[in-house]
Every structure is written in C-alpha cells, then in structure tokens.
Amino acid sequence: MSEKIDVHVPVLIVGGGGAGLTSSILLSRLGVPSLLVTRYPGTTNLPRGHILNQHSMEILTDMGVTPEIRAKGAPPENMRGVAWYSGLAGGGPEDAHGRLLGFVEAWGGGYTDPDYIAASPEAIANLSLLRTEPMLKAHAESYAEATVRFNHELVGLEQDADGVTSTILDRGTGETYTVRSSYLLGADAGRTVGELAGIKVTMHERIRKLVSLYLSMDLSQYLPGDDSILTWVFNPEYPEHLDFGAVLVPQGPERWDRHSEEWLLAVSRPDLDASQPELMLQWASEALGIPDLDPEIISVSEWHLERFLIDDFRAGRVFMVGDAAHRVPPSGGLGLNSAIQDVYNLCWKLAAVLAGRAGDGLLDTYTVERRPVNLNNIETSTKSVGGQMTMASSLGVSPSKSAEENWAELRKFWDDDVPGAAERRHEFNEWLGESTLEYHQHNVDFGYTYDSAAVVGDGSPAPVSPDEIRLYQPSTRPGHPLPHAWVERSGKRLALRELIHGGHFALIAGEKGQAWVEAAEKIAQEREIPLRAARVGLGKNVDYIDIRLAWQRNRAISPEGAILVRPDGYIAFRSIEAADDALSTLTAVFNQVLATPGQED
The missing domain is CATH 3.40.30.120 (Glutaredoxin)
Incomplete structure (x- = not known):
C-alpha cells in the first residue's frame, strides 16, 4: 500500500458514546489495543439513557465500573416503580391537585421482586448517560491499551481483505491523518460509518416527536411520592396535553426523591419547536399544572420515537454496534442496554480472532446472535408505545373533553361517591397490568437466547415461558444465559x-x-x-x-x-x-x- 499510514491499531472505534466507550474498556481488559475517535468535543450534555438493566449491570461489574454507578445513581428506595398523578397545582379543584392515580412496580421494584433477586446478583441502576459517559471515558483513558480522541472525526473509510484504512479529521487543527486497523467498530449512531461502509437499512420509521427539557427546579412541594423512577402527570386544565401528559424523570445529582435538584421533563405536541425554549417551558408548565413554574433551563432537545434496524451488523471488517445498528423507542429503556450487550457479545470474539485462538467465522455469529435480539427489542418497545397511546382513555380523560369533564373523570380515582369510580379505577388497573409489558419485561431484558454456530445445541426442547416478554425462566440449555447462583x-x-x-x-x-x-x-x-x-x-x-x-x-x-x-x-x-x-x-x-x-x- 503506497498511502502513508500514520497510526496502526488492531481496532478503530468510531463514536464516543455508551457503545464506543464500553467497547474501548472491554477491549483493553481483553488486552486488545484500540483507538477511539468521536467528532464531539466532549461527552453528552443530555440526560438520556438512564435505565441500566440487570444484564447491563452484570457487564459493567465485569468492566469494574459498577461501584461508581451505584455511588452516583438513584438508591433502590427511589426507584420502586412508576407513578401517575393529576395536575400538580394551578386551576381546577384545589383538593384534586397531585392526586395519585396509579402506581406500578418497575424493573424489579428497587430489587425487592423475588424474580429479579433470583435472576442476577445485580439490581438495575438509574443514572443517565450525562453522568455515566464521563465515568466510562475516564475508565477508557486509564488503560495503556486505549487511545481516546474527542473532537476527531472519521471522514473516509476504505477496506480490503486485510484491514480498514480510515481518514480522520482533527477538528481542532483541521489536519487529517490515516489509521490502519484490522477491524472498525461503528458506534456513531449511524451518522458516518454506515454510509461509508455501504450498510443497508431494513427499517427506519419515526413514530412520534417529543421535546425533553433538562431543568433545575424544586418540585418537592408538589410531588407527594419519593419512590418513582418515572412520574406521569395529567392536568385537565389544558386538555390539549392530555393525549400524552408530561413525564418527569429525576436526575439527582444528590437527591433522587421529590427533592431531586434536576429533572428531565418530556412533553409531546404536534406543534413542538425546540428552538423556542420559552414556549416549551410554557407548555411544560401547562402539562404539569404549575402556572408559576420558573426553573433554570439547562438544555432543550427535540427528538423522535423511532424504529431503526440495519440488514447486517457486519460489513467485511466493519461492525456496527448500538444506535448505529438499531434504534429502539425509549419505552422500556432498551436502547443503551442493547448497545452495551452488543459490544459484550462482540469484543471477546474480536479478541479471540486477533489472538489467533478463533477463526473469522466466529465474527459472523455477531449478527446472527444480536440482530434477532434487537429486532425483538424494537418490536417489544413498539408495543409499549402502543400501550401509551391508550393511557389517557384508560384514565377517562381526553383532549376532546372540557377541563371540568376531565377533572370529573379523575375525581373517580379518589372519591368513592362519584358514580362509576370503582369501574374507572379497575379499568386503569387493567391498563397498569398491561403496562408491565414495558416495566416488567424481564425475559426481554435478561432471558433472551442465542442460536448460532458458536452454540453447540444438545437437542433438548426450548423451555416454554407462560409469558415470553415478562417472565424469565433460568435454564442451562445451550444458548441461554448462565443462571445466577x-x-x-x-x-x-x-x-x-x-x-x-x-x-x-x-x-x-x-x-x-x-x-x-x-x-x-x-x-x-x-x-x-x-x-x-x-x-x-x-x-x-x-x-x-x-x-x-x-x-x-x-x-x-x-x-x-x-x-x-x-x-x-x-x-x-x-x-x-x-x-x-x-x-x-x-x-x-x-x-x-x-x-x-x-x-x-
């Protein structure tokens, strides 16, 4: 090859988010040198990807990161479940503000559910990428095997039978340099690597637009509960918000109950425009029912619920991981978890091939094993989104009703003298049971299986679960995760x-x-x-x-x-x-x- 090569490295990682940084750490711990480049100057400034399920926490424990996540994340008592409340203040009957409409345990109920305790030594964690990415970056940079370069962008990619030649732009100096690697991991959410590598897309569908506001504010006088990972609020005073309501997610950093210093607030309307933060704040105030809401706006982001999946996670010597390979609606918290589990599947295989212990065929099992899992994640999350669409009708509220009519419907949740109160509460209880598709998807989170050449089947029949989404059943059948003991x-x-x-x-x-x-x-x-x-x-x-x-x-x-x-x-x-x-x-x-x-x- 006549072109000058500036850097030689076994693995080039493109992308410095959760998937890329996790890849860097895992490869270093396996003794594989790598170079990570990302076009961004720093880690994310948005509090997203906050649920880390049991399987991901097992992986992060293997990586040595768990103690820091536990120290900074929500305590178990502050993540028992998900709550639904009426409008928190403002107009309407004074005795109706901040009334609890429903509650469901979520992701093991703060590690109190016997099924979750029996399944894994690790409880789920609640800490967004805003906090975890800097931790992962520091861990990645601590290894001699790893080089991590932020503000460096992939601008060219060519591969041959022996490796990949990449052109990298140093965005700080404007200079470019060439990297020769045996393999390349695309962890850039599909921004560059996929197109350069000729990746074909199977599915790309946008379902709904939302705006998330990252706010510093004190909600302690409005919220009566301390044990919710997510809090949904439905305020009848502004019926135009009632098809989705507002979702509050505590962000700490010191308290994780109703005294949380920071919050993520998500709202959805057809006319959303994140370029007008003051208007977004007005709508957030209306959706919560707090007319004098005056927080510090840290950031505003517009995003879409979307379904995205590529044909093949491998293109020669290029492998796609995380959001570059698949994007999952956030219901159920499967996006970041899928990314972490992708690279855990892939990195040991890369290390084995690079060390000469395994043949190239082992790398083909990455797509065979991970693509069906991620397709199932997409389908499960999409079903959860469909359930959210019926949430308001189960509560009895509707944008087509007046504020007075909607308040009268919500009163059924705490006033037994209102006709139809018991029936309305039971209907919403039925909906809450269906919502466990999102909040108790234990077999999707933990019990998925692999069927590939890297698994030697024994001819035994696959266990049949009474509920393929919610109930994880431990098994030592080949292709299953090792049962916990x-x-x-x-x-x-x-x-x-x-x-x-x-x-x-x-x-x-x-x-x-x-x-x-x-x-x-x-x-x-x-x-x-x-x-x-x-x-x-x-x-x-x-x-x-x-x-x-x-x-x-x-x-x-x-x-x-x-x-x-x-x-x-x-x-x-x-x-x-x-x-x-x-x-x-x-x-x-x-x-x-x-x-x-x-x-x-």
Whole structure:
C-alpha cells in the first residue's frame, strides 16, 4: 500500500458514546489495543439513557465500573416503580391537585421482586448517560491499551481483505491523518460509518416527536411520592396535553426523591419547536399544572420515537454496534442496554480472532446472535408505545373533553361517591397490568437466547415461558444465559458468573465431573484459551459450594455432567451426563464455537 499510514491499531472505534466507550474498556481488559475517535468535543450534555438493566449491570461489574454507578445513581428506595398523578397545582379543584392515580412496580421494584433477586446478583441502576459517559471515558483513558480522541472525526473509510484504512479529521487543527486497523467498530449512531461502509437499512420509521427539557427546579412541594423512577402527570386544565401528559424523570445529582435538584421533563405536541425554549417551558408548565413554574433551563432537545434496524451488523471488517445498528423507542429503556450487550457479545470474539485462538467465522455469529435480539427489542418497545397511546382513555380523560369533564373523570380515582369510580379505577388497573409489558419485561431484558454456530445445541426442547416478554425462566440449555447462583469457596461468597470475568470461558462440572475439568484445562493450556474450570455442588472435593442450592435448582446436569460458558455469560455446550471421552468431546466443542475446525486434540 503506497498511502502513508500514520497510526496502526488492531481496532478503530468510531463514536464516543455508551457503545464506543464500553467497547474501548472491554477491549483493553481483553488486552486488545484500540483507538477511539468521536467528532464531539466532549461527552453528552443530555440526560438520556438512564435505565441500566440487570444484564447491563452484570457487564459493567465485569468492566469494574459498577461501584461508581451505584455511588452516583438513584438508591433502590427511589426507584420502586412508576407513578401517575393529576395536575400538580394551578386551576381546577384545589383538593384534586397531585392526586395519585396509579402506581406500578418497575424493573424489579428497587430489587425487592423475588424474580429479579433470583435472576442476577445485580439490581438495575438509574443514572443517565450525562453522568455515566464521563465515568466510562475516564475508565477508557486509564488503560495503556486505549487511545481516546474527542473532537476527531472519521471522514473516509476504505477496506480490503486485510484491514480498514480510515481518514480522520482533527477538528481542532483541521489536519487529517490515516489509521490502519484490522477491524472498525461503528458506534456513531449511524451518522458516518454506515454510509461509508455501504450498510443497508431494513427499517427506519419515526413514530412520534417529543421535546425533553433538562431543568433545575424544586418540585418537592408538589410531588407527594419519593419512590418513582418515572412520574406521569395529567392536568385537565389544558386538555390539549392530555393525549400524552408530561413525564418527569429525576436526575439527582444528590437527591433522587421529590427533592431531586434536576429533572428531565418530556412533553409531546404536534406543534413542538425546540428552538423556542420559552414556549416549551410554557407548555411544560401547562402539562404539569404549575402556572408559576420558573426553573433554570439547562438544555432543550427535540427528538423522535423511532424504529431503526440495519440488514447486517457486519460489513467485511466493519461492525456496527448500538444506535448505529438499531434504534429502539425509549419505552422500556432498551436502547443503551442493547448497545452495551452488543459490544459484550462482540469484543471477546474480536479478541479471540486477533489472538489467533478463533477463526473469522466466529465474527459472523455477531449478527446472527444480536440482530434477532434487537429486532425483538424494537418490536417489544413498539408495543409499549402502543400501550401509551391508550393511557389517557384508560384514565377517562381526553383532549376532546372540557377541563371540568376531565377533572370529573379523575375525581373517580379518589372519591368513592362519584358514580362509576370503582369501574374507572379497575379499568386503569387493567391498563397498569398491561403496562408491565414495558416495566416488567424481564425475559426481554435478561432471558433472551442465542442460536448460532458458536452454540453447540444438545437437542433438548426450548423451555416454554407462560409469558415470553415478562417472565424469565433460568435454564442451562445451550444458548441461554448462565443462571445466577451464589456459591462459596473458603468462606467467601461470589456469584457463579464471576468465573467468566475478564474474558474467560468457564467449565462448570458437577460434583463428579473431574474428567471434564481436566480436559478443559488441558485444551485451554495447549490453545492458550482463557478459561476457569470448577466443580460446583455439595459434598467433598468440590471447588465451589452451592450453599443455597440455587445452582442445583437450575443446573439440569447430573453430578457427572458439565456445561461450558462463553466469556459473555452464554452457555455454549451442555452434557447432562459424563462423556466417554471428555477431551475429544470438548475439543470438538471448542472447534465449533471458535470456528477452528482443523484443530485436534
């Protein structure tokens, strides 16, 4: 190649948001050098992407970031659920202001729901990218393997059979330089990489326009509750706002109850115009029912609920992650979580291929595994948005009714003497039950499965859940996430999934599965595969004690059996019983999973 190359690096990451920074950290922890460039001068100034579900928190724990997120995020008691209130002040009957209309537990009810506790060692977190991106940036910059350059923009991209040549513009100096990488990760929300790489779009649909106002204000005198992640407000005084209401999200940074110092406020009207912040504030005041609302406006942003999905997450040596590959309506909080889980799936595979432990075919499984998951996320979130469209009618309010008529409908929620009160409350209770599609989507958040060449099926039937969206059922069937169990060794308790931390495979055998352990360790040593092997159960000569019998409840293997867990926590192989030749069996398993069919024991 005659063109001068200024930088050589195994992986170039384009984009410095949640997906890009997470990629940088994961690759560094796997020993893979990378360069991250982003056209923006700094991290986001908008409080978006605030829900971090259990699976994402497990990943962030593996990355070493969780303690800071827990320290700065909402305490569990301030994120039990989602609440609906009548207009908070202003016109209408004085006894009707700030009345609780309904409440539903959300995302595990502040880690009190037994299903969520049993599923994972991690509770959800509530902290927006406004706070988490600077943390991620600092972590990324702390690794010797990583170079992070903000205010640097990708302006050209060419790839060949051996790598990718990218042209980068230093927006500060106006100079360009060339980067040669083995692979490129597009984490730029589809702004540049997709077009340059010739990515085809399957789906792009805008559903609704909203405006979010990031405000500093004191709402403590208006809000009676302290335990809501989201607060919906419906103010009958201004019927034109009643088809959507207003949504309040506390932003801390010190308090996360009704005394939160900062708030995100979302409103929706057909004539929204974010270029007129004072008008937006007027509409926000009307939607909340606080006529003298006078906050500090930190920022105003206009955005769309949208559905977006590309055909293939891989284009040669270019891989698309996060919003560059898919965009999900925000209902359910799946956008940022999908991005984090994309790169957790991809980065261990890149590291294995770059180290020569795996063949290129392993990288093809990224699209095969992640695209169906993200399509399901889009479909689930779209259903949730559809449910939001019927929220007002379930409350009995409508833009077509007068303020007096709408107040009379809401009075049914606290005044038993109003005719039809019990019936109206039950109708909204039914709607709240349906809203668990958004606020209790545990199987979508956590229980999704993979089916690809990197999973060795065992012919067993897939478990059938009574509710494929809401109910997660742990299973060790290949392609499922490793079930959670607390185990102990030498008096120290740890989550079983910690065996995969740092990019390790985990061979987990039954009490009499020493042959599996020895075979796995032999293969790992010969092929330089990062792996931890252990017998887990009860009795003598086990490596980890199943002290609560949580593993026994879900493992579905005999004392002679074993499972192999991939570095992303997904089960690659299961043998319920002993094998005639554990070494040959595992050799074939690793050959399939790592796309190295020519290697023999």
